[in-house]
Amino acid sequence: MDQPETTLHTGAHAGPSDISDGLIKREAKKAAVWLSVAGLFALVVILAQPIMVIIGGIVFAAMIDGGQRLIARVAPFLPRGVRITMVLLGALSFFVWLVTFAGGQIAAQAAEFPALVEAQLGRLMVWAASHGFSMQDFNLQQVAGQVLGSVGQVTSALGGLFGGFTTAFLIFILSIYFVIEPDLYRRGFAWMLPEESRDHFEGMAVRMGRALRMLLFGRLLGMTVEGVATWAMLAWWGVPMAALLGLLTGLLAFLPNIGAPISGLLMVIVGFSGGTEMGLYCIAVYIIVQSVDGNIIVPMVAKRTADLAPALVLGAQLVFGLLFGILGLMLADPIVAMIKIALERQAARNDANRVTD
Template identity: 25%
Template sequence: MTPRAQDGPDSLVRYVQKVLIAVAVAALALLAFHWRHVFLLAFGAMLVALVLRSVADPIRRRTPLSAGASLGVAVLGAAVILVALAWFVGAQVMRQLNQLGVVLPAAWDIAQRQIGAFAAGRWLLGRLHDATGAPIAGLGPLAGRIGHATGVGVQAIGEFVVVLVAGVYFAAQPRLYRDGLLKLAPPSWRARLTAAVDACAASLRKWLLGAGVAMLAMGALTTIGAMLLGLPAPVALGLLSGLAEFVPIVGAVVAAVPGVLLAATLGPMTVVWTVVFYVAIHQFEGQLLIPLIQRRVVAVPPALTLFSVVGFGVLFGVTGVVFATPLAVVVLVLIRRLYLHEGEEAPVEA
């Protein structure tokens, strides 16, 4: 059979178009992968914008101020709070963080000797030695760096400033950036995508509210508990615990390590009570605090939270771990809105 004459040129044109589209999609995917850190910074700026809008919108509704003036009040209020915190507790926190940096290496050495007093402990230390490929004592300086976790480099400070400034811009004109991004989609998809993006924003606002409450609660509880146990640098331990709460499950484990190491400098019984304390407050969090919060905010299934931390950590590194849960919220909402065709009233829950 001979192909029809009119099929030749048209088929070739369609084939070339499909190849060009495939190449363009692959190039965009490669570009997105190389720019993934930039996209995560933009996502962080979006979270900042949502926080600012969550404060500015109630001000606009309850006062005669315009949208821009309300946002200005929200930004000014946030700046005043941050400066006040830095003025009143910043020096104490930095002093205690520096104390952690000095005490933690010695605490690790003491904990190592206490663990090595038992056969199971010696086996565990041996396995840890094999896993690290270095002497266990070499982990002391690494433990000391935990106390300097907030001492970031120039690049990290610059990125933090970019996120804050971009967040203010996003909060000032959210529709401008949202609509500009959605113009890249085909016209027939824009209505559904707009509704999905708005649903993501609403869900992220609820999640941020719940995360903020949990961070404040866990930071306060850890500080009080560390004071009662007599641990060094209780405020710094509370700060680390509160910040680590932004990364569920993994953050709780990481935040407990400095407290347990510091307890080792005060004796075995203090270690036992410190472990009991951390287990107790996280049981309180998981069994009482989080269920109360999730009645009003977005709930992400625990297994999905854990796998999102691992998955986004593999894809994006440390920044992906930090933003894993809000990214999981976005993915859940997009799946339910665009794939399952669920309505806006459908909650994101287990």
């Protein structure tokens, strides 16, 4: 008679993992959420490189898709696969030309920059002394070391752009898979979401794709305009390395806010090595080219994309560059655009649900 009572009495007691107090239970759930977020963040940091490669594949796939859509406007009778092949062959031809034309020249010219900067600082010191400026508190060696160190970082980054063939190859392969069958991957990802969220994700993915295509189209347009205009204007004046400077200006234009000052610094250094007039002319070229890009191309594209504040983009570049290196620096702008669209769509969904309720 005593045994059943003992069993019943034992089953009535809470286990060590049971929480009867409602307040403690709510706080435990909150703590579990924060621990999950921290664990997810740690996982993202650990898997940073693969994640950035996948995002790079998505971004490059959007670029390829935008190219085939442009071809479709001119030749709508061509099958989608043929248009994608044309875009890929064009991109491959450009990179082959880029490596053939600039690969060896960049390394050779980069070796000349330290001596060039040192000579320019010497000329600056002589000019300042001749105009009565006191140079006693001016530590030339320290400034030279900082400038040369910055130039060294720039050339190292440029070398990394041409040296990361493995990462670029993986991004290229992933982008081909994504662009050939985009619906397959979009449906597969949506399948992992709750059923009531799938339509919302489909609409968000379509809007993200459109924004990425326009953003990258504007980026490529700006790169082309800046590179060609810089090369033509510098070559007209007879500035040394005009073609190389134009190429670097075009490539660095892919990095908004950061690429332009770097290319301008290189341009001005080379310009003043040929005299004061040439240096001032290079400054004028830089101002004109950046004004055209900033006042015409960027506003035109921003109207049809996720209009991003420059300070937001610059902050994201600093954070992503620190966390993920040069790849994070290059992809910061598209990632911020996708995050902004996701937040806007979620806010619109919350407002709609609130009105319905």
